[in-house]
Amino acid sequence: MQRTLIEALAVDDLAWQDFSSCRGADADLFFPERGASTRKAKSICMACEVRVECLEFAIVSGEKFGIWGGLSERERRKIRKERSIAARRREAV
């Protein structure tokens, strides 16, 4: 019996992967060659019910490659940098 998303999230941190829209999709879409389009992968992500969990996992774990949560490596790096700056500002207060 398949668990619901809420049940899965309550059990373990990676359970969200059971609900990913990219399961069975062509991995090359999500890990494209440099300069290749990421549009198709991002459109799959935008309809994925675990996009938020996926993106957070990739940011926190420092995933350096591929499309995760609808964002590219560069887009995730920008978020990490912004979070880092915000954390340093909070510490300085």
Ligand code: SF4
């Ligand atoms: S957000 Fe995208 S990469 Fe993440 S699980 Fe969903 S479809 Fe896959």
